[in-house]
Amino acid sequence: MIALKNDQLFRTKNYINGKWQAAISGKIIEVRNPFNQELVGKVPDMSIDECIEAIDAAHTAFETWSNFTAGKRAKILKKWYQLQLENVDDLAKILTIEQGKPLAEAKGEIRYGASFVEWFAEEAKRVY
Secondary structure (H helix, E strand, O other), X not given: OOOOOOHHHOOOOEEEOOEXXXXXXXXXXXXXXXXXXXXXXXXXXXXXHHHHHHHHHHHHHHHHHHOOOXXXXXXXXXXXXXXXXXXXXXXXXXXXXHHOOOHHHHHHHHHHHHHHHHHHHHHHOOOO
């Protein structure tokens, strides 16, 4: 397990339709640190049917999201942005261990990605 301030950020299941799920088959994919080949974690190797279930759940969630007001969408996106910045150190550590990139580069990448979420949060207010 990776030493994190917020251990809730490191998940080894897939989030589908509101719950964390393992593969029904029990199959997993090992994720290894490219630097030293240490086992980082194991993630579910989902079947085609499980992937379709995830896509269907995402489609349903999008319908719900589409019915939110612009202000509510903006508020949710802004909260997501803030959570990314609050957890940048842990997220960067996960990214570094999983992909092998330098920690400073990983932090920059997290912040850069978060900036798009912030932009869309502000843009969401102007859509309607």
